[in-house]
Every structure is written in C-alpha cells, then in structure tokens.
Amino acid sequence: MTSSRLGLRLAACLLNASEARRKDIVERIARAALYDKNGHQRPETTVLNIFSDYDYNRSVITIAATIDQLGSSVTSACVEGFKCIDLCQHEGIHPCLGAIDLVPIYPLSHVGLEECGQVAQDIAEKVATCVPGCSVFLFGYADEQAKKSLVEKRKSLGWFRKKSEIDLKELKNDLGTTPCRSYGITGFGASPYVMNCNVTLATQDLAAGRKIAIAIRSSNEGGLEGVQAMAFQHNGQIEIACNVESFRETQDANAASEAYKYISYCICGEMFSYVSPMHIEARIRALALKQGINTAGTALVGFTAEECKRLAEHAISHRIGEFWKKRSSVSM
Structure with a gap:
C-alpha cells in the first residue's frame, strides 16, 4: 500500500554537508536522521540517497519523511553533523559557509510551502539551541519577513566568493550566535523542489x-x-x-x-x-x-521531484529506512 492511499503528508530535506571524504561520518549523519537516541528507528523517515563528491568535499543526503516527523529527523542529522565536521579543516572546490551548509525543506505530497517554511524555521531554532555556537540564516518560506530566495541570501553573505576572502564575524545571521570558524553559518529554508x-x-x-x-x-x-x-x-x-x-x-x-x-x-x-x-x-x-x-x-544529484515522491512513498510504506543502501535490491 502506498503512502498516497494512506494519505501520508510527505516532505523532503536535501541536507548539504561539507564532508565527502570520510564515508563513515556522512553515514553517521544519515543514520542520525533515522534513529532516535535510544536506537529505535523512526518509522516515518527514510534516507533515499547519499551523493558524495570527493573534489567538492560535499555530500547531499536526501531525507524524506512525513511532515510531522521530518523536523525531528533533520534536527538530529544536523546536530550529528556539527559534532563531526570542523569547517576549519574543510578543503574542497565547492563554495560553502557552513559545516552543515544548507538545509532546504521541499513539499512532496499533501503539504504546502507555508507549512514547510514553518518546519524549516522550527528546525533552525532547535539546532541553534542544541548546538551552542552555531549560526543560522533563513531563506524562502522560512524567511517570514522578506521571503528572500536562497540565491539572494547567499549573495548577501558572499557564499560565491572564496572562503579566504570572507570574514565570518561580519556575516549577518538570523538566529544563533555570530558565525564561528568551526561551524560557519547554515541556511535553513523552504521552497518548491x-x-x-x-x-x-x-x-x-x-x-x-x-x-x-x-x-x-x-x-x-x-x-x-x-x-x-x-x-x-x-x-x-x-x-x-x-x-x-x-x-x-x-x-x-x-x-x-x-x-x-x-x-x-x-x-x-x-x-x-x-x-x-x-x-x-x-x-x-x-x-x-x-x-x-x-x-x-x-x-x-539525487532525484527529480516525481522520483523523490514515488521513492519516499515506497520506502516509508515498507519501513525501509536505509533505502540508499537497499535501492538496487528493492522490488517496486
């Protein structure tokens, strides 16, 4: 039975982590989304894909869940990422300003953009509380004041420039503390896929x-x-x-x-x-x-919007959390 028939309300996060050269670290972040502190699997969450690029030193982790569960799953993944990644040690050709660089929330099924924006904002607030010293900017439907796009926010922060040219202390954040060198500044937001x-x-x-x-x-x-x-x-x-x-x-x-x-x-x-x-x-x-x-x-890098929705429906309805590992052997 698919989630469409069950009426599940689904959304996805394509979490961008500034790490690709240590596979164990990337998978620890992915598993943090799937399991709670007691090691129990979150039944309405799946990790559909992990895309890691060595030269970029960047990984994109596709986390899909019911909208009610996604916040807890993504928060746990972010907290684990900040534990494991030190931006001071990061080397890669892809621009980044944060150890966890980007946390976008996208609606997949029966969920609106405004609700995704609220979820992204809630995650940002929880991460800022759970990880003292981290810094946050908001974009899209999580940016209640101006709803500035990710591109607009990144330009204002100098994301497209070389890290050596950026003074983190001068960056304007929306939540958390002044950006520090270890964590940098992380974007949380929501938009169409x-x-x-x-x-x-x-x-x-x-x-x-x-x-x-x-x-x-x-x-x-x-x-x-x-x-x-x-x-x-x-x-x-x-x-x-x-x-x-x-x-x-x-x-x-x-x-x-x-x-x-x-x-x-x-x-x-x-x-x-x-x-x-x-x-x-x-x-x-x-x-x-x-x-x-x-x-x-x-x-x-991952899936089209339709593929993401279809795979999320299948994985969640069949309780396949570590879908990225089992996709090739899954019968659909």
Whole structure:
C-alpha cells in the first residue's frame, strides 16, 4: 500500500554537508536522521540517497519523511553533523559557509510551502539551541519577513566568493550566535523542489565553462528559467553544476509553446514546473559545440521531484529506512 492511499503528508530535506571524504561520518549523519537516541528507528523517515563528491568535499543526503516527523529527523542529522565536521579543516572546490551548509525543506505530497517554511524555521531554532555556537540564516518560506530566495541570501553573505576572502564575524545571521570558524553559518529554508543536474564538458578550459554557466542562468537574457549554474574544475574536466528550481506555472503563451522543455507536477492543487534535465543538457551541449567542446556526460544529484515522491512513498510504506543502501535490491 502506498503512502498516497494512506494519505501520508510527505516532505523532503536535501541536507548539504561539507564532508565527502570520510564515508563513515556522512553515514553517521544519515543514520542520525533515522534513529532516535535510544536506537529505535523512526518509522516515518527514510534516507533515499547519499551523493558524495570527493573534489567538492560535499555530500547531499536526501531525507524524506512525513511532515510531522521530518523536523525531528533533520534536527538530529544536523546536530550529528556539527559534532563531526570542523569547517576549519574543510578543503574542497565547492563554495560553502557552513559545516552543515544548507538545509532546504521541499513539499512532496499533501503539504504546502507555508507549512514547510514553518518546519524549516522550527528546525533552525532547535539546532541553534542544541548546538551552542552555531549560526543560522533563513531563506524562502522560512524567511517570514522578506521571503528572500536562497540565491539572494547567499549573495548577501558572499557564499560565491572564496572562503579566504570572507570574514565570518561580519556575516549577518538570523538566529544563533555570530558565525564561528568551526561551524560557519547554515541556511535553513523552504521552497518548491530544487533538483541538481551536473553536465561535464570534455575540456579543462574553466573560462569556457564559466561562459556557458553564465549563459544558462535564469538571471541572464536567454537563460533557462529557474536555473542557477556554476563551473568547476572536476576530475580533470569542467563540470557545469546546476540548481534547477521549480516555478509556478503561468498561462504565458511562449511558455506554453515550449512546454516540451519543462516537467510539471502538483503541490496541494497548484501546478509547478522545472526545466527538464534533457533540455539543460541539450542547451549546454549546443553552447559548448560553438566553442569546439563536446559534453562528456550528465548526472542528477539525487532525484527529480516525481522520483523523490514515488521513492519516499515506497520506502516509508515498507519501513525501509536505509533505502540508499537497499535501492538496487528493492522490488517496486
């Protein structure tokens, strides 16, 4: 029986931890979401995926749960992460400002954005209390005052700059203490689902990669709606790392005429869309070929919104907590 039939109200957290080179630490954080202090499994929580990248030294842990359980699960994972990760010792090519860098909450089934925002805010307050010395900024539907997006908040904090250029003591936080070097500052927020899609270029030309990343950003004319992109040197090639944000569907004629480029889904009766990974790959390939560069592959970091919902329904209804370990052997 699926969670849809049971009427479970599901949400997900794609927790971004600044650690990928110590697998045991990453899995300790994941298991902290699944088990309480007495070692009892939380029956309405599952970890669907762990994506770790050595060069980035960053892991994305996909935690899915009922909305009533997600707060406790994610809080436990964050507390464990702060115990295990010292940002002073962190080295990696991906930008970060926190040992636990990002804690976004996304609705999956029968849950609204405002409720996810309240859950994200509650988690932030609990973590700030449980981990003395940690610092928090809020974004999206957890930012009650301005509902500033993650990109806006990150720009204001200098997240896109080199860590060596940032004075943590000058960063403006929303909760907790002045950011310290060990914990840094962590973003907690809520928004429609954000997918991560990375496209590799068969080149070592970082300038060419940055040119392509700029061209596809939604903030630039001709860019892809909802797409944020950065270019990195990665495994001897260049990777275009894309955050693909969902956006509310409109009746715009131009958008309708290009509907094949988008994937749609529903949140509490409201339709949202995001640019399809295939279209992102095609656009990057076209831009790369203009510079005489081929693409060398595309990878999703986790799942699309639909996949995340479907897998969460299956894992929770069958009480499969450590789904990331058992996915290949699970019959669905």
